Amino acid sequence: MDRSKQIIRTSWIGIAANVLLAGFKAAVGVLASSVAIVMDAVNNLSDALSSVITIVGTKLSQRPADRKHPFGFGRIEYFSAIIIAVIVLSAGVTSLIESVKKIIEPTEPSYTTVTLIVIIVAIVVKIVLGLYVKRKGEQLNSDALTASGADALFDAIITLATLVSAGVMLLWNVSLDGILGALISAVIIKAGIEMLAGPVNDLLGTSIPAELATQIKKEVSEFEGVHGVFDLIRCKDWLSAYQCE
Numbered sequence: 031m032d033r034s035k036q037i038i039r040t041s042w043i044g045i046a047a048n049v050l051l052a053g054f055k056a057a058v059g060v061l062a063s064s065v066a067i068v069m070d071a072v073n074n075l076s077d078a079l080s081s082v083i084t085i086v087g088t089k090l091s092q093r094p095a096d097r098k099h100p101f102g103f104g105r106i107e108y109f110s111a112i113i114i115a116v117i118v119l120s121a122g123v124t125s126l127i128e129s130v131k132k133i134i135e136p137t138e139p140s141y142t143t144v145t146l147i148v149i150i151v152a153i154v155v156k157i158v159l160g161l162y163v164k165r166k167g168e169q170l171n172s173d174a175l176t177a178s179g180a181d182a183l184f185d186a187i188i189t190l191a192t193l194v195s196a197g198v199m200l201l202w203n204v205s206l207d208g209i210l211g212a213l214i215s216a217v218i219i220k221a222g223i224e225m226l227a228g229p230v231n232d233l234l235g236t237s238i239p240a241e242l243a244t245q246i247k248k249e250v251s252e253f254e255g256v257h258g259v260f261d262l263i264r265c266k267d268w269l270s271a272y273q274c275e
């Protein structure tokens with residue numbers, strides 16, 4: 031299976047997992063008459079958007095080069111990664127705003143056995159999904175897939191913070207919702223900025239390490255008929271046979 035097909039298959043797994051998790055949460059939310067759980071189910075459907083963006087970006091990047099785009103469309107994958115990074119960043123900012131509101135005006139959350147079961151299931155699913163997608167992204171050198179996996183892991187971290195807060199609330203009657211939320215939001219915002227920097231730098235064109243440039247020039251100069259190496263063009267052959275930076 032070639033690289034693009036593996037990326038698309040992994041993304042479909044992400045969509046399926048999020049849709050199933052959303053269905054589970056929606057069913058539990060309706061049975062328990064919990065608007066919060068139902069809304070969380072809707073949030074899982076929006077999480078599937080990252081995988082949809084990855085699929086669309088991968089398919090568009092496979093378009094052959096034409097007269098107007100002689101280097102192909104491989105760089106579309108960078109835009110996919112940028113969009114997903116922006117989604118992560120905006121989620122972190124939104125979470126931070128809501129957390130600060132809870133710190134300023136604290137409320138006493140109520141937890142039931144049903145909500146705790148939903149939280150635990152969501153954590154397990156998101157951790158397994160996030161690790162799988164992120165690992166595949168690193169194996170396939172796909173910024174979009176890696177970002178999508180990181181997005182799922184951040185969701186798991188946020189939900190884990192909710193579980194910890196619920197435990198503290200049930201044991202000691204102390205609400206840590208706002209404080210934990212703010213700390214985790216800051217981490218997510220930092221990660222979102224770093225995720226955004228990667229594909230942006232690739233689009234702008236980053237230079238290769240000096241040691242690698244020296245080694246390439248040395249090896250090329252050893253060929254008969256080569257009198258010198260004066261310039262290096264970095265090519266991403268895993269994106270497109272014609273795409274260079």
